[in-house]
Amino acid sequence: MPDVCPECHEEYYDYWCKPCNSTRFKSDFDKWTSGNVTIDKFIQDTQRNADYYKVIEWIPYDKFQDIKQMAKGGYGTIYYAKWVDGYICDWNIRYQQWERSVQVEVVLKKFDGIVDINEDFLNEMAIHMLELYQLHFLELQKIQKLMNI
Numbered sequence: 716m717p718d719v720c721p722e723c724h725e726e727y728y729d730y731w732c733k734p735c736n737s738t739r740f741k742s743d744f745d746k747w748t749s750g751n752v753t754i755d756k757f758i759q760d761t762q763r764n765a766d767y768y769k770v771i772e773w774i775p776y777d778k779f780q781d782i783k784q785m786a787k788g789g790y791g792t793i794y795y796a797k798w799v800d801g802y803i804c805d806w807n808i809r810y811q812q813w814e815r816s817v818q819v820e821v822v823l824k825k826f827d828g829i830v831d832i833n834e835d836f837l838n839e840m841a842i843h844m845l846e847l848y849q850l851h852f853l854e855l856q857k858i859q860k861l862m863n864i
């Protein structure tokens with residue numbers, strides 16, 4: 716049985732009114748930036764088509780706490796962190812904001828040797844996202860700064 720969206724009054728399936736949520740993401744496009752046009756466009760495209768529990772978003776570095784290096788290999792470095800806000804679950808109509816999970820533990824990956832994040836790289840990330848269900852970008856440059864401390 717479909718649900719009826721209390722805002723647009725259309726029927727939807729899988730707990731997620733795609734047209735309404737797509738519009739919400741679009742209205743926030745000017746409120747964040749990765750600092751990289753290619754990454755911004757990629758995230759915006761995925762947000763226009765996001766599904767329930769399948770949302771990519773740009774996460775500011777200050778939303779991570781307790782960042783600890785876990786492992787370092789030839790390809791990059793793995794960190795543990797706590798993501799303060801947690802991921803988007805749903806839209807809260809009453810409070811008119813995204814309903815988020817509680818704080819979650821995450822693994823951050825910093826890639827060595829990637830200077831130019833191009834569309835091929837991002838498309839590969841999208842494939843991983845489908846496999847992993849959720850993928851969130853981190854601010855690579857700030858992680859690099861952290862490593863130099």
Ligand SMILES: [Zn+2]
Nearest residue numbers: 720723732735
């Ligand atoms: Zn709707």
